[in-house]
Amino acid sequence: MTTAAPVLELRDVSKSFGPVVALRSGSLRVEAGSIHALVGENGAGKSTLVKVVAGVHRRDAGTFDLGGEPVDFGSTAESKQAGVAVIYQEPTLFPDLSVTENIFMGRQPLARGRRIDRHAMYAEAERLFDRLGVRIDPRRPAEGLSIADQQIIEIAKAISLDARLLVMDEPTAALSGVEVERLFAVARSLRDEGRALVFISHRFDEVFALADTVTVMRDGEYVDTLRIDDTDVDQLVALMVGREVGELFPKTPATIGETVLEVRGLSRAGVFHDVDLEVRAGEIVGLAGLVGAGRSEVARAVFGVDAYDAGSVSVSGKPVRAKDPRAAIRAGMAFIPEDRRKQGLVIDSSVARNVAGAIRRGIARAGLITTSMENRATAPWASRLEVKTSALDMHATTMSGGNQQKVVIAKWLATGPKLLIIDEPTRGIDIGTKAEVHRLLSELAGQGLGILMISSELPEVLGMADRVVVLCEGRVTAELGRADATPEAVMHAATHHPEPAA
Numbered sequence: 001m002t003t004a005a006p007v008l009e010l011r012d013v014s015k016s017f018g019p020v021v022a023l024r025s026g027s028l029r030v031e032a033g034s035i036h037a038l039v040g041e042n043g044a045g046k047s048t049l050v051k052v053v054a055g056v057h058r059r060d061a062g063t064f065d066l067g068g069e070p071v072d073f074g075s076t077a078e079s080k081q082a083g084v085a086v087i088y089q090e091p092t093l094f095p096d097l098s099v100t101e102n103i104f105m106g107r108q109p110l111a112r113g114r115r116i117d118r119h120a121m122y123a124e125a126e127r128l129f130d131r132l133g134v135r136i137d138p139r140r141p142a143e144g145l146s147i148a149d150q151q152i153i154e155i156a157k158a159i160s161l162d163a164r165l166l167v168m169d170e171p172t173a174a175l176s177g178v179e180v181e182r183l184f185a186v187a188r189s190l191r192d193e194g195r196a197l198v199f200i201s202h203r204f205d206e207v208f209a210l211a212d213t214v215t216v217m218r219d220g221e222y223v224d225t226l227r228i229d230d231t232d233v234d235q236l237v238a239l240m241v242g243r244e245v246g247e248l249f250p251k252t253p254a255t256i257g258e259t260v261l262e263v264r265g266l267s268r269a270g271v272f273h274d275v276d277l278e279v280r281a282g283e284i285v286g287l288a289g290l291v292g293a294g295r296s297e298v299a300r301a302v303f304g305v306d307a308y309d310a311g312s313v314s315v316s317g318k319p320v321r322a323k324d325p326r327a328a329i330r331a332g333m334a335f336i337p338e339d340r341r342k343q344g345l346v347i348d349s350s351v352a353r354n355v356a357g358a359i360r361r362g363i364a365r366a367g368l369i370t371t372s373m374e375n376r377a378t379a380p381w382a383s384r385l386e387v388k389t390s391a392l393d394m395h396a397t398t399m400s401g402g403n404q405q406k407v408v409i410a411k412w413l414a415t416g417p418k419l420l421i422i423d424e425p426t427r428g429i430d431i432g433t434k435a436e437v438h439r440l441l442s443e444l445a446g447q448g449l450g451i452l453m454i455s456s457e458l459p460e461v462l463g464m465a466d467r468v469v470v471l472c473e474g475r476v477t478a479e480l481g482r483a484d485a486t487p488e489a490v491m492h493a494a495t496h497h498p499e500p501a502a
Protein backbone atom coordinates (compact mmCIF):
# COMPACT_ATOMS: atom_id res chain seq x y z
CA MET A 1 0.00 0.00 0.00
CA THR A 2 1.28 3.47 -0.82
CA THR A 3 1.03 6.24 1.71
CA ALA A 4 -2.14 8.17 1.04
CA ALA A 5 -1.96 11.94 0.71
CA PRO A 6 -3.15 13.60 3.90
CA VAL A 7 -6.68 14.99 3.98
CA LEU A 8 -5.68 17.37 6.75
CA GLU A 9 -2.27 18.74 7.56
CA LEU A 10 -1.57 21.30 10.28
CA ARG A 11 1.94 22.41 11.10
CA ASP A 12 3.07 24.54 14.04
CA VAL A 13 -0.31 26.17 14.40
CA SER A 14 -0.61 28.64 17.26
CA LYS A 15 -3.48 30.53 18.83
CA SER A 16 -3.60 32.94 21.75
CA PHE A 17 -6.50 34.64 23.48
CA GLY A 18 -5.09 37.83 24.92
CA PRO A 19 -2.39 36.71 27.32
CA VAL A 20 -3.51 33.06 27.25
CA VAL A 21 -1.59 30.85 24.84
CA ALA A 22 -4.12 28.11 24.13
CA LEU A 23 -2.12 26.53 21.32
CA ARG A 24 1.65 26.95 21.03
CA SER A 25 2.56 24.66 18.22
CA GLY A 26 -0.11 22.23 17.12
CA SER A 27 0.58 19.75 14.33
CA LEU A 28 -1.69 17.04 12.96
CA ARG A 29 -1.60 14.97 9.78
CA VAL A 30 -4.67 12.88 9.03
CA GLU A 31 -4.97 10.51 6.09
CA ALA A 32 -8.03 9.37 4.18
CA GLY A 33 -9.59 6.12 5.40
CA SER A 34 -8.15 6.57 8.86
CA ILE A 35 -9.42 7.24 12.37
CA HIS A 36 -6.93 9.47 14.10
CA ALA A 37 -7.14 9.93 17.87
CA LEU A 38 -6.06 13.20 19.46
CA VAL A 39 -5.17 12.85 23.13
CA GLY A 40 -3.78 15.08 25.86
CA GLU A 41 -4.54 16.33 29.33
CA ASN A 42 -7.24 18.90 30.03
CA GLY A 43 -6.10 22.19 28.59
CA ALA A 44 -3.58 20.63 26.19
CA GLY A 45 -5.14 22.54 23.32
CA LYS A 46 -7.10 19.78 21.55
CA SER A 47 -10.35 21.69 21.25
CA THR A 48 -8.56 24.86 20.22
CA LEU A 49 -6.84 22.98 17.39
CA VAL A 50 -10.19 21.56 16.32
CA LYS A 51 -11.77 25.00 16.38
CA VAL A 52 -9.09 26.30 14.02
CA VAL A 53 -9.95 23.46 11.63
CA ALA A 54 -13.66 24.24 12.02
CA GLY A 55 -13.22 27.93 11.29
CA VAL A 56 -14.34 28.99 14.77
CA HIS A 57 -10.92 30.49 15.47
CA ARG A 58 -8.36 31.86 13.05
CA ARG A 59 -4.82 30.67 13.71
CA ASP A 60 -2.13 33.21 14.61
CA ALA A 61 0.63 31.32 12.80
CA GLY A 62 1.48 27.99 11.18
CA THR A 63 0.24 26.21 8.06
CA PHE A 64 -3.13 24.58 7.46
CA ASP A 65 -3.72 22.42 4.38
CA LEU A 66 -6.88 20.58 3.42
CA GLY A 67 -6.65 18.03 0.63
CA GLY A 68 -3.23 19.44 -0.25
CA GLU A 69 -4.48 23.03 -0.60
CA PRO A 70 -3.65 25.79 1.86
CA VAL A 71 -6.80 27.10 3.55
CA ASP A 72 -7.71 29.78 6.06
CA PHE A 73 -11.26 29.61 7.30
CA GLY A 74 -12.88 32.74 8.62
CA SER A 75 -16.15 31.07 9.58
CA THR A 76 -17.72 27.66 10.20
CA ALA A 77 -19.70 28.10 6.98
CA GLU A 78 -16.41 28.19 5.04
CA SER A 79 -15.10 25.03 6.66
CA LYS A 80 -18.38 23.20 5.98
CA GLN A 81 -18.24 24.30 2.39
CA ALA A 82 -14.75 22.79 2.15
CA GLY A 83 -15.94 19.42 3.47
CA VAL A 84 -15.13 19.66 7.17
CA ALA A 85 -17.69 18.52 9.74
CA VAL A 86 -17.21 18.87 13.48
CA ILE A 87 -19.35 16.96 15.93
CA TYR A 88 -19.21 18.30 19.47
CA GLN A 89 -20.03 16.63 22.74
CA GLU A 90 -23.36 18.41 22.83
CA PRO A 91 -24.75 19.13 19.40
CA THR A 92 -26.91 22.18 18.89
CA LEU A 93 -29.90 21.24 16.79
CA PHE A 94 -32.95 23.40 16.39
CA PRO A 95 -35.41 21.79 18.82
CA ASP A 96 -38.59 22.93 17.07
CA LEU A 97 -37.58 21.68 13.66
CA SER A 98 -37.90 18.07 12.56
CA VAL A 99 -34.94 15.75 12.34
CA THR A 100 -35.03 16.07 8.56
CA GLU A 101 -35.23 19.86 8.56
CA ASN A 102 -32.18 19.92 10.82
CA ILE A 103 -30.24 17.78 8.36
CA PHE A 104 -31.15 19.87 5.31
CA MET A 105 -31.13 23.25 7.05
CA GLY A 106 -30.88 26.01 4.47
CA ARG A 107 -30.70 23.77 1.42
CA GLN A 108 -34.09 22.11 1.20
CA PRO A 109 -34.91 20.65 -2.19
CA LEU A 110 -37.64 22.66 -3.91
CA ALA A 111 -40.57 21.09 -5.73
CA ARG A 112 -42.55 22.84 -8.47
CA GLY A 113 -43.94 26.19 -7.38
CA ARG A 114 -40.85 26.65 -5.22
CA ARG A 115 -42.42 24.84 -2.31
CA ILE A 116 -40.10 22.70 -0.23
CA ASP A 117 -40.34 19.08 -1.34
CA ARG A 118 -40.86 17.39 2.01
CA HIS A 119 -41.27 13.91 0.56
CA ALA A 120 -37.91 14.09 -1.15
CA MET A 121 -36.36 15.30 2.09
CA TYR A 122 -37.84 12.54 4.24
CA ALA A 123 -36.82 9.91 1.70
CA GLU A 124 -33.27 11.24 1.62
CA ALA A 125 -33.10 11.31 5.44
CA GLU A 126 -34.29 7.68 5.53
CA ARG A 127 -31.58 6.74 3.05
CA LEU A 128 -28.95 8.43 5.20
CA PHE A 129 -30.10 6.67 8.35
CA ASP A 130 -30.20 3.32 6.53
CA ARG A 131 -26.68 3.85 5.36
CA LEU A 132 -25.61 4.60 8.93
CA GLY A 133 -27.58 1.60 10.18
CA VAL A 134 -29.61 3.59 12.70
CA ARG A 135 -33.32 3.96 13.36
CA ILE A 136 -34.53 7.51 13.87
CA ASP A 137 -37.91 8.80 12.72
CA PRO A 138 -37.06 11.54 10.20
CA ARG A 139 -40.37 13.34 10.86
CA ARG A 140 -40.08 13.72 14.60
CA PRO A 141 -38.94 17.01 16.13
CA ALA A 142 -35.33 17.25 17.31
CA GLU A 143 -36.58 18.24 20.75
CA GLY A 144 -36.31 15.38 23.21
CA LEU A 145 -33.80 13.33 21.21
CA SER A 146 -30.99 11.76 23.21
CA ILE A 147 -27.54 13.28 22.83
CA ALA A 148 -26.49 10.10 21.02
CA ASP A 149 -29.25 10.54 18.42
CA GLN A 150 -28.45 14.23 18.05
CA GLN A 151 -24.84 13.34 17.24
CA ILE A 152 -26.00 10.82 14.65
CA ILE A 153 -28.10 13.56 13.06
CA GLU A 154 -25.04 15.81 12.90
CA ILE A 155 -23.16 12.96 11.25
CA ALA A 156 -26.01 12.37 8.77
CA LYS A 157 -25.87 16.06 7.95
CA ALA A 158 -22.11 15.84 7.42
CA ILE A 159 -22.51 12.90 5.04
CA SER A 160 -25.27 14.61 3.10
CA LEU A 161 -22.80 17.47 2.62
CA ASP A 162 -20.24 14.86 1.61
CA ALA A 163 -17.75 15.86 4.28
CA ARG A 164 -14.31 14.35 3.73
CA LEU A 165 -13.10 15.16 7.23
CA LEU A 166 -15.14 14.44 10.36
CA VAL A 167 -13.90 15.67 13.69
CA MET A 168 -15.49 14.40 16.89
CA ASP A 169 -14.57 16.30 20.05
CA GLU A 170 -15.30 14.06 23.07
CA PRO A 171 -18.43 12.62 21.46
CA THR A 172 -18.72 9.75 23.92
CA ALA A 173 -18.59 11.71 27.17
CA ALA A 174 -22.36 11.72 27.56
CA LEU A 175 -23.17 8.37 25.93
CA SER A 176 -24.05 4.98 27.40
CA GLY A 177 -22.15 1.82 26.43
CA VAL A 178 -24.62 0.78 23.73
CA GLU A 179 -24.66 4.27 22.25
CA VAL A 180 -20.86 4.35 22.14
CA GLU A 181 -20.86 1.04 20.24
CA ARG A 182 -23.34 2.42 17.69
CA LEU A 183 -21.29 5.58 17.22
CA PHE A 184 -18.15 3.49 16.71
CA ALA A 185 -19.89 1.32 14.12
CA VAL A 186 -20.88 4.46 12.22
CA ALA A 187 -17.34 5.88 12.51
CA ARG A 188 -15.82 2.66 11.16
CA SER A 189 -18.13 2.57 8.16
CA LEU A 190 -17.25 6.19 7.35
CA ARG A 191 -13.56 5.29 7.56
CA ASP A 192 -14.15 2.35 5.23
CA GLU A 193 -15.74 4.74 2.73
CA GLY A 194 -12.39 6.54 2.69
CA ARG A 195 -13.20 9.53 4.84
CA ALA A 196 -10.79 10.89 7.43
CA LEU A 197 -11.85 11.03 11.07
CA VAL A 198 -10.39 12.75 14.10
CA PHE A 199 -11.51 11.40 17.45
CA ILE A 200 -10.88 13.11 20.80
CA SER A 201 -11.41 11.16 24.00
CA HIS A 202 -10.01 10.88 27.50
CA ARG A 203 -10.80 7.17 27.57
CA PHE A 204 -7.95 4.96 26.51
CA ASP A 205 -10.14 1.90 25.99
CA GLU A 206 -12.04 3.87 23.35
CA VAL A 207 -8.88 5.19 21.70
CA PHE A 208 -7.48 1.69 21.41
CA ALA A 209 -10.78 0.21 20.23
CA LEU A 210 -11.41 2.76 17.49
CA ALA A 211 -8.33 4.59 16.26
CA ASP A 212 -5.51 3.39 14.03
CA THR A 213 -3.23 6.35 14.69
CA VAL A 214 -2.81 8.65 17.66
CA THR A 215 -1.33 12.12 18.12
CA VAL A 216 -0.39 13.27 21.60
CA MET A 217 -0.47 16.93 22.67
CA ARG A 218 0.90 18.54 25.81
CA ASP A 219 0.73 22.18 26.94
CA GLY A 220 -0.44 23.39 23.55
CA GLU A 221 2.29 21.53 21.69
CA TYR A 222 2.60 18.56 19.41
CA VAL A 223 4.42 15.70 21.16
CA ASP A 224 4.32 12.64 18.92
CA THR A 225 2.26 10.60 16.45
CA LEU A 226 2.16 6.82 16.77
CA ARG A 227 0.42 3.87 15.20
CA ILE A 228 -2.00 2.36 17.70
CA ASP A 229 -0.53 -1.09 17.18
CA ASP A 230 2.90 0.20 18.16
CA THR A 231 1.93 1.82 21.45
CA ASP A 232 0.19 1.13 24.75
CA VAL A 233 -1.54 2.98 27.58
CA ASP A 234 1.62 3.44 29.65
CA GLN A 235 3.48 5.03 26.77
CA LEU A 236 0.60 7.38 25.92
CA VAL A 237 0.20 8.45 29.53
CA ALA A 238 3.93 9.14 29.81
CA LEU A 239 3.83 11.25 26.62
CA MET A 240 0.70 13.11 27.74
CA VAL A 241 1.79 14.11 31.20
CA GLY A 242 5.57 14.15 30.83
CA ARG A 243 5.78 13.35 34.55
CA GLU A 244 4.78 10.68 37.04
CA VAL A 245 1.02 10.40 37.47
CA GLY A 246 -0.18 10.27 41.06
CA GLU A 247 -1.79 7.08 42.19
CA LEU A 248 -5.42 6.70 41.16
CA PHE A 249 -8.00 5.79 43.81
CA PRO A 250 -5.80 6.61 46.80
CA LYS A 251 -8.55 6.07 49.35
CA THR A 252 -6.94 6.22 52.76
CA PRO A 253 -8.67 4.80 55.81
CA ALA A 254 -10.67 7.47 57.68
CA THR A 255 -12.36 7.42 61.04
CA ILE A 256 -16.01 6.74 60.34
CA GLY A 257 -18.23 8.92 62.53
CA GLU A 258 -21.90 9.69 63.09
CA THR A 259 -24.53 9.16 60.44
CA VAL A 260 -24.71 12.28 58.27
CA LEU A 261 -27.25 11.25 55.67
CA GLU A 262 -30.14 8.93 56.26
CA VAL A 263 -32.53 8.08 53.45
CA ARG A 264 -35.49 5.84 54.25
CA GLY A 265 -37.95 4.22 51.87
CA LEU A 266 -37.45 6.81 49.16
CA SER A 267 -39.76 6.12 46.22
CA ARG A 268 -40.82 7.77 43.05
CA ALA A 269 -43.29 5.95 40.82
CA GLY A 270 -41.58 4.35 37.86
CA VAL A 271 -38.13 5.68 38.78
CA PHE A 272 -36.90 4.28 42.12
CA HIS A 273 -38.50 2.26 44.89
CA ASP A 274 -38.00 1.97 48.61
CA VAL A 275 -34.40 3.14 48.62
CA ASP A 276 -32.58 3.07 51.98
CA LEU A 277 -29.21 4.75 52.16
CA GLU A 278 -26.86 5.89 54.87
CA VAL A 279 -23.65 7.90 54.71
CA ARG A 280 -21.57 8.53 57.80
CA ALA A 281 -18.98 11.20 58.50
CA GLY A 282 -15.64 10.35 56.91
CA GLU A 283 -17.21 7.70 54.72
CA ILE A 284 -17.28 7.45 50.95
CA VAL A 285 -20.32 5.51 49.78
CA GLY A 286 -20.29 4.45 46.14
CA LEU A 287 -23.61 4.27 44.35
CA ALA A 288 -23.12 1.75 41.57
CA GLY A 289 -25.37 0.43 38.83
CA LEU A 290 -25.85 0.40 35.09
CA VAL A 291 -26.83 3.47 33.11
CA GLY A 292 -30.56 3.93 33.72
CA ALA A 293 -30.58 2.18 37.11
CA GLY A 294 -31.81 5.39 38.73
CA ARG A 295 -28.63 6.49 40.52
CA SER A 296 -28.69 10.13 39.39
CA GLU A 297 -32.43 10.28 39.96
CA VAL A 298 -32.01 9.18 43.58
CA ALA A 299 -29.24 11.75 44.07
CA ARG A 300 -31.37 14.52 42.60
CA ALA A 301 -34.30 13.61 44.85
CA VAL A 302 -32.10 13.48 47.96
CA PHE A 303 -30.80 16.97 47.21
CA GLY A 304 -34.32 18.23 46.53
CA VAL A 305 -33.92 19.01 42.85
CA ASP A 306 -36.62 16.45 42.01
CA ALA A 307 -39.67 15.44 44.01
CA TYR A 308 -40.34 12.01 45.51
CA ASP A 309 -43.63 10.28 46.36
CA ALA A 310 -42.75 8.57 49.62
CA GLY A 311 -39.93 8.22 52.11
CA SER A 312 -37.72 10.61 54.02
CA VAL A 313 -34.32 12.29 53.91
CA SER A 314 -32.53 13.53 57.00
CA VAL A 315 -29.14 15.09 57.66
CA SER A 316 -27.55 14.64 61.10
CA GLY A 317 -30.86 13.37 62.41
CA LYS A 318 -32.94 16.32 61.21
CA PRO A 319 -35.52 15.81 58.47
CA VAL A 320 -34.87 17.81 55.28
CA ARG A 321 -37.82 19.21 53.37
CA ALA A 322 -38.53 17.52 50.06
CA LYS A 323 -38.12 19.34 46.73
CA ASP A 324 -36.21 22.24 48.27
CA PRO A 325 -32.50 22.46 47.33
CA ARG A 326 -32.10 25.53 49.55
CA ALA A 327 -33.25 23.51 52.54
CA ALA A 328 -30.77 20.80 51.51
CA ILE A 329 -27.93 23.34 51.38
CA ARG A 330 -28.92 24.77 54.77
CA ALA A 331 -28.93 21.25 56.18
CA GLY A 332 -25.32 20.86 54.99
CA MET A 333 -25.59 19.12 51.64
CA ALA A 334 -23.56 19.89 48.55
CA PHE A 335 -24.41 18.47 45.16
CA ILE A 336 -22.21 18.25 42.09
CA PRO A 337 -24.35 16.91 39.27
CA GLU A 338 -23.18 14.87 36.33
CA ASP A 339 -23.75 17.52 33.72
CA ARG A 340 -21.60 20.16 35.37
CA ARG A 341 -21.77 22.45 32.38
CA LYS A 342 -25.53 22.71 32.59
CA GLN A 343 -26.29 22.36 36.28
CA GLY A 344 -23.20 22.80 38.38
CA LEU A 345 -21.60 25.91 37.05
CA VAL A 346 -23.09 29.19 36.00
CA ILE A 347 -21.32 29.18 32.72
CA ASP A 348 -21.43 32.89 32.00
CA SER A 349 -19.64 34.00 35.09
CA SER A 350 -16.04 34.32 36.05
CA VAL A 351 -14.59 31.60 38.21
CA ALA A 352 -14.42 33.79 41.29
CA ARG A 353 -18.11 34.57 41.00
CA ASN A 354 -18.94 30.91 40.61
CA VAL A 355 -17.12 30.01 43.75
CA ALA A 356 -18.41 32.99 45.66
CA GLY A 357 -21.99 32.49 44.55
CA ALA A 358 -22.45 29.61 46.92
CA ILE A 359 -21.06 31.49 49.93
CA ARG A 360 -22.57 34.79 48.97
CA ARG A 361 -25.39 34.56 51.45
CA GLY A 362 -22.88 34.05 54.25
CA ILE A 363 -20.82 37.08 53.28
CA ALA A 364 -23.84 39.22 52.51
CA ARG A 365 -25.03 38.95 56.07
CA ALA A 366 -22.02 40.99 57.11
CA GLY A 367 -23.00 43.77 54.75
CA LEU A 368 -22.22 44.63 51.17
CA ILE A 369 -20.31 42.26 48.95
CA THR A 370 -17.26 43.59 47.19
CA THR A 371 -15.14 41.83 44.61
CA SER A 372 -12.20 41.79 46.99
CA MET A 373 -14.34 40.09 49.63
CA GLU A 374 -15.36 37.51 47.08
CA ASN A 375 -11.79 36.87 46.06
CA ARG A 376 -10.69 36.56 49.68
CA ALA A 377 -13.34 33.92 50.34
CA THR A 378 -12.48 32.04 47.18
CA ALA A 379 -8.71 32.16 47.09
CA PRO A 380 -7.89 29.57 49.77
CA TRP A 381 -10.03 26.95 48.08
CA ALA A 382 -8.81 27.79 44.64
CA SER A 383 -5.15 27.46 45.63
CA ARG A 384 -5.95 24.30 47.54
CA LEU A 385 -7.34 22.82 44.34
CA GLU A 386 -4.47 24.11 42.25
CA VAL A 387 -6.74 26.14 40.02
CA LYS A 388 -4.26 28.59 38.52
CA THR A 389 -4.83 32.08 39.95
CA SER A 390 -5.00 33.55 36.46
CA ALA A 391 -7.91 31.18 35.95
CA LEU A 392 -9.90 32.99 38.63
CA ASP A 393 -10.70 35.81 36.24
CA MET A 394 -11.37 33.48 33.37
CA HIS A 395 -14.85 32.75 32.15
CA ALA A 396 -16.04 29.26 32.88
CA THR A 397 -16.94 28.65 29.23
CA THR A 398 -13.30 28.85 28.16
CA MET A 399 -12.00 26.61 30.94
CA SER A 400 -10.96 23.06 30.23
CA GLY A 401 -13.05 20.22 31.66
CA GLY A 402 -10.72 19.38 34.54
CA ASN A 403 -10.50 22.95 35.74
CA GLN A 404 -14.28 23.27 35.59
CA GLN A 405 -14.69 20.28 37.87
CA LYS A 406 -12.18 21.70 40.36
CA VAL A 407 -13.96 25.05 40.37
CA VAL A 408 -17.30 23.41 41.05
CA ILE A 409 -15.80 21.48 43.95
CA ALA A 410 -14.20 24.70 45.29
CA LYS A 411 -17.52 26.46 45.13
CA TRP A 412 -19.20 23.87 47.25
CA LEU A 413 -16.41 23.42 49.78
CA ALA A 414 -16.67 27.10 50.60
CA THR A 415 -20.21 26.43 51.92
CA GLY A 416 -18.75 24.10 54.57
CA PRO A 417 -20.92 21.04 53.79
CA LYS A 418 -21.27 17.87 55.89
CA LEU A 419 -22.29 15.74 52.96
CA LEU A 420 -21.11 15.90 49.37
CA ILE A 421 -23.10 14.16 46.66
CA ILE A 422 -21.00 13.89 43.53
CA ASP A 423 -22.20 12.33 40.28
CA GLU A 424 -19.52 10.98 37.91
CA PRO A 425 -16.71 13.03 39.48
CA THR A 426 -14.11 12.31 36.81
CA ARG A 427 -16.04 11.93 33.56
CA GLY A 428 -14.29 13.85 30.79
CA ILE A 429 -11.28 14.50 33.01
CA ASP A 430 -7.74 13.55 32.07
CA ILE A 431 -5.73 11.03 34.01
CA GLY A 432 -3.56 13.52 35.90
CA THR A 433 -6.49 15.63 37.09
CA LYS A 434 -8.42 12.47 37.85
CA ALA A 435 -5.77 11.40 40.34
CA GLU A 436 -5.96 14.90 41.89
CA VAL A 437 -9.74 14.70 42.23
CA HIS A 438 -9.46 11.28 43.85
CA ARG A 439 -6.81 12.51 46.27
CA LEU A 440 -9.00 15.49 47.12
CA LEU A 441 -12.11 13.38 47.80
CA SER A 442 -10.09 11.05 49.96
CA GLU A 443 -8.64 13.98 51.91
CA LEU A 444 -12.06 15.54 52.42
CA ALA A 445 -13.41 12.26 53.77
CA GLY A 446 -10.40 12.14 56.08
CA GLN A 447 -11.52 15.51 57.46
CA GLY A 448 -14.96 14.12 58.26
CA LEU A 449 -16.98 14.93 55.16
CA GLY A 450 -19.49 12.25 54.18
CA ILE A 451 -19.40 11.55 50.44
CA LEU A 452 -21.97 9.86 48.25
CA MET A 453 -20.29 9.14 44.93
CA ILE A 454 -21.98 7.95 41.78
CA SER A 455 -19.71 6.48 39.17
CA SER A 456 -20.07 4.29 36.11
CA GLU A 457 -16.41 3.36 36.31
CA LEU A 458 -16.18 0.23 38.38
CA PRO A 459 -12.49 0.64 39.26
CA GLU A 460 -13.27 4.12 40.58
CA VAL A 461 -16.13 2.86 42.76
CA LEU A 462 -14.17 -0.11 44.06
CA GLY A 463 -11.03 1.93 44.61
CA MET A 464 -12.63 4.87 46.40
CA ALA A 465 -15.66 3.60 48.31
CA ASP A 466 -15.76 2.34 51.90
CA ARG A 467 -19.14 0.86 51.09
CA VAL A 468 -20.90 0.21 47.79
CA VAL A 469 -24.67 0.39 47.35
CA VAL A 470 -25.85 -1.15 44.10
CA LEU A 471 -29.02 -0.11 42.32
CA CYS A 472 -30.81 -2.12 39.66
CA GLU A 473 -33.97 -0.81 38.04
CA GLY A 474 -34.50 1.70 40.83
CA ARG A 475 -34.09 -0.74 43.73
CA VAL A 476 -31.19 -1.40 46.05
CA THR A 477 -29.99 -4.91 45.20
CA ALA A 478 -26.84 -5.06 47.31
CA GLU A 479 -24.88 -3.25 49.96
CA LEU A 480 -21.26 -4.35 50.07
CA GLY A 481 -18.45 -3.49 52.43
CA ARG A 482 -15.10 -2.53 50.91
CA ALA A 483 -13.72 -6.06 51.37
CA ASP A 484 -16.73 -7.73 49.72
CA ALA A 485 -17.09 -5.32 46.83
CA THR A 486 -15.52 -7.33 44.03
CA PRO A 487 -16.25 -6.50 40.37
CA GLU A 488 -18.22 -9.76 40.11
CA ALA A 489 -20.37 -9.02 43.17
CA VAL A 490 -21.19 -5.49 41.98
CA MET A 491 -21.94 -6.54 38.39
CA HIS A 492 -24.11 -9.39 39.59
CA ALA A 493 -26.19 -7.05 41.76
CA ALA A 494 -26.32 -4.41 39.01
CA THR A 495 -27.82 -6.87 36.52
CA HIS A 496 -29.95 -8.86 38.92
CA HIS A 497 -33.61 -8.00 38.46
CA PRO A 498 -34.94 -7.43 41.94
CA GLU A 499 -38.51 -8.48 41.13
CA PRO A 500 -40.19 -9.74 38.00
CA ALA A 501 -42.02 -6.92 36.25
CA ALA A 502 -45.65 -6.82 37.31
Ligand SMILES: Nc1ncnc2c1ncn2[C@@H]1O[C@H](COP(=O)(O)OP(=O)(O)OP(=O)(O)O)[C@@H](O)[C@H]1O
Residues within 6 Å of the ligand: 017, 020, 021, 022, 023, 040, 041, 042, 043, 044, 045, 046, 047, 048, 049, 398, 399, 400, 401, 402
Ligand atom coordinates in the same frame (compact mmCIF):
# COMPACT_ATOMS: atom_id res chain seq x y z
N1 LIG B 1 -11.68 31.42 24.09
C1 LIG B 1 -10.70 31.25 24.99
N2 LIG B 1 -10.24 32.28 25.73
C2 LIG B 1 -9.26 32.11 26.64
N3 LIG B 1 -8.65 30.95 26.88
C3 LIG B 1 -9.06 29.88 26.20
C4 LIG B 1 -10.09 29.96 25.21
N4 LIG B 1 -10.29 28.73 24.70
C5 LIG B 1 -9.41 27.93 25.33
N5 LIG B 1 -8.67 28.60 26.22
C6 LIG B 1 -7.59 28.04 27.08
O1 LIG B 1 -6.66 27.38 26.24
C7 LIG B 1 -6.20 26.18 26.84
C8 LIG B 1 -6.47 25.00 25.93
O2 LIG B 1 -7.86 24.73 25.95
P1 LIG B 1 -8.57 23.59 25.11
O3 LIG B 1 -10.03 23.75 25.34
O4 LIG B 1 -8.10 23.63 23.72
O5 LIG B 1 -8.03 22.28 25.84
P2 LIG B 1 -8.45 20.76 25.60
O6 LIG B 1 -7.21 20.01 25.29
O7 LIG B 1 -9.56 20.66 24.65
O8 LIG B 1 -8.91 20.36 27.09
P3 LIG B 1 -10.12 19.36 27.57
O9 LIG B 1 -9.57 17.98 27.49
O10 LIG B 1 -10.34 19.75 29.01
O11 LIG B 1 -11.30 19.61 26.71
C9 LIG B 1 -6.87 26.08 28.20
O12 LIG B 1 -6.00 26.58 29.17
C10 LIG B 1 -8.08 26.98 28.04
O13 LIG B 1 -8.49 27.51 29.27
Ligand SMILES: [Mg+2]
Residues within 6 Å of the ligand: 046, 047, 048, 169
Ligand atom coordinates in the same frame (compact mmCIF):
# COMPACT_ATOMS: atom_id res chain seq x y z
MG1 LIG C 1 -11.58 20.01 24.80
